[in-house]
Amino acid sequence: MPVGGRRYVGPVTTTPADLQIDETSRAVLAAGGLRLDVLDHTDAAAYAEWFRAETRGFHGAEPSAAVTEQQHSRLLDGHRLVGVWDPTTPAPDRPVATTICWPADLTVPGRRTVSAWAISGVTVAPTHRRRGIARALMEAELRTAVELGLPLAVLTVSESTLYGRYGFGVAALARDVKISTRRVRWTGPAAPGRIHFVPTEQLAVDGHEIVERVRRETPGQISYDREGTLWLRQLGLSADDDNAKKLRCVRYDDSGGTPQGFAIYRVTENEQDFAEHELTLHALVAATPEAYAGLWRFVLEIDLVSTVTAHLRPVDEPLRWMVSDFRAVRVTEVDHLWVRVLDVPAALGARTYAAAGRIVIAVDDPQDHAAGTWALDVGAAGTATVSAVDETADVIVTASALGSLLLGGVRATALAAAGSVHGDAARLDEMFRSPVEPYLSIWF
Ligand SMILES: CC(C)(COP(=O)(O)OP(=O)(O)OC[C@H]1O[C@@H](n2cnc3c(N)ncnc32)[C@H](O)[C@@H]1OP(=O)(O)O)[C@@H](O)C(=O)NCCC(=O)NCCS
Structure with a gap:
């Protein structure tokens, strides 16, 4: 090492x-x-x-x-x-x-x-x-x-x-969700705001501002430009996107009239039974809990739809606790965002930590970018300084495990069980865990 x-x-x-x-x-x-x-x-x-x-x-x-x-x-x-x-x-x-x-x-x-x-x-x-x-x-x-x-x-x-x-290591997971809407009744909070259909071109402006607010609060989200292709694709505004014609955009405005969230969805008809259509939720982005509840309720209560599917949803999504039948919401978990640490002091020093203290981490990196022994010193405010040291490590991690740990959503103890972390994994967990679950809402 x-x-x-x-x-x-x-x-x-x-x-x-x-x-x-x-x-x-x-x-x-x-x-x-x-x-x-x-x-x-x-x-x-x-x-x-x-x-x-x-x-x-x-x-x-x-x-x-x-x-x-x-x-x-x-x-x-x-x-x-x-x-x-x-x-x-x-x-x-x-x-x-x-x-x-x-x-x-x-x-x-x-x-x-x-x-x-x-x-x-x-x-x-x-x-x-x-x-x-x-x-x-x-x-x-x-x-x-x-x-x-x-x-x-x-x-x-x-x-x-x-x-x-x-x-690279898996740093944020995501869920695919399938909901049998006939089985569920909304039991979550009532949202006092209003839902409006909005033209895509308008959402292209209002929606990006909401995306930005959510991004800054959520580890794992990446920035993307309002003029760039990632936002364009989400809105279905790519020139060759045949699905786009079926996309509907709704916006949630709070009781003061301020936009706080939006959803983009498409309904696929069932020709044999018009009460069994399927709704595919392309995006549901909410900057407030109220907007989250309002938008999900709207989506689940649309007439003629019996199934709602959504991809790339957060792993801590509270939806199942907001409907009458937990098992009507089926989830499948997948890896989503992969992170590769190239510069240990800059990467580890950028975030805050859940517990103060000092831990010496040795990184085993066959490609050498992150290799070394690093002391992470976390102060009372949760901010850290990271320096190269010549000390015995408390914990040894692979480069890939370090990528997984960076956002605080993957347990070091699980990686230790899998053999990519050795030493004081419990201490790593205490320090690295994030109060907000890492989540990335797009493909790129
Ligand atoms: C995936 C893809 C980019 C691999 O390209 P490639 O030039 O054949 O890969 P390489 O020959 O450089 O292989 C590099 C390593 O990856 C491994 N590998 C390549 N494709 C793999 C696969 N599909 N599953 C598992 N391992 C794979 C190789 O065995 C090799 O391993 P090693 O170097 O550790 O011995 C190519 O198959 C592709 O374009 N696939 C379709 C598009 C795609 O999925 N792209 C990835 C987007 S995230």
């Missing part, structure tokens, strides 16, 4: 898109006849090829010119698009692998945020799979984040088998 470790190099000093490509991964891929490069943002034709490759990588339909142009126009300065090209294919301009990354603010316990490298769009063409391209891309992205001075990398995943090997 190395002593000490790398030091925080400070905030981003260069635009991500302007940073040179990682030379180590470039050389690895060049040895196999492949070219790794950063895409020029301003080149619409090159972007169209990159976007087709990314869409194909997730088995999506061939994108139209309209959606390609829309997505291109919504790229932000902080976005960095990377591709791998194979000159021997019949379409050499189309990449065989893609990633898109950008710096985002991740909320951590204590209503604080820390900059993270959000990694998305990781695809490798089926013609080029399992020859180390994804590994080269991921290792390059982690080194790029370090180069940019970002203490963390974050992602959401298509498969939970992919990213542990790069030091």
Whole structure:
């Protein structure tokens, strides 16, 4: 176990898109006849090829010119698009692998945020799979984040088998929920405000402000721009989104008329029985408990609907305690946000802790970014200082376990039982637990 470790190099000093490509991964891929490069943002034709490759990588339909142009126009300065090209294919301009990354603010316990490298769009063409391209891309992205001075990398995943090997750990879980509405009667509090249908274009403005309020309160949420594609996609405003025509938006206004929450949903008809329609809840975001109760009640009481399904709901959702039949609400838990700590002092020092005291943590990191022995000193106010030390550790964690622990929603004792934490896991739990359950409400 190395002593000490790398030091925080400070905030981003260069635009991500302007940073040179990682030379180590470039050389690895060049040895196999492949070219790794950063895409020029301003080149619409090159972007169209990159976007087709990314869409194909997730088995999506061939994108139209309209959606390609829309997505291109919504790229932000902080976005960095990377591709791998194979000159021997019949379409050499189309990449065989893609990633898109950008710096985002991740909320951590204590209503604080820390900059993270959000990694998305990781695809490798089926013609080029399992020859180390994804590994080269991921290792390059982690080194790029370090180069940019970002203490963390974050992602959401298509498969939970992919990213542990790069030091990512599951930091926030989410639930899929299925409710049999015929079995439930609302027993929760009455909400004094009003529900209004609102045009999507209006929600695009009002809703983002609510998203921002919720984000700042909730560890695990990441920032996204009102002009960017993540918000556009939630609203169903992507040009190729066929489901969008069926989306309905409602807003909850409190009794003073201030918007405090919204829901976006779609109803799928059951042609055989019109009283058995299914409602899919795309989003329900509430900045107050009152808005939460008002919106859920509205959704559960819509006529002709017998089933409500919702994805990516918080693990501490109180809904089951607000209806007459607990078992009418079925939940399935899934991993959702994965976190990779790259800079231990900056990452651990960004959040607040539940208990004061000192703990010495050794991090075992095969990729070396977080490796070292670190003293975490937490004062009475819950804020911490973190320093590299030459001491015997109280606890030894893998890099992946450290990522899981950062937001305070994963128990160190569970990780100890699984073998990725050794030593005083109970003490880690006392200090790291978060009063607000970590939760990320979107895919990215
Ligand atoms: C997942 C994907 C990116 C992997 O790309 P790849 O170039 O074939 O992966 P690599 O050859 O670099 O493999 C890297 C490591 O991951 C492992 N791996 C790759 N795909 C895996 C999978 N689906 N399940 C488990 N392990 C996998 C490899 O065995 C290898 O392990 P090792 O280096 O520890 O021995 C590619 O299959 C893909 O594009 N899938 C569809 C889109 C997708 O799901 N993308 C991920 C979005 S979160």
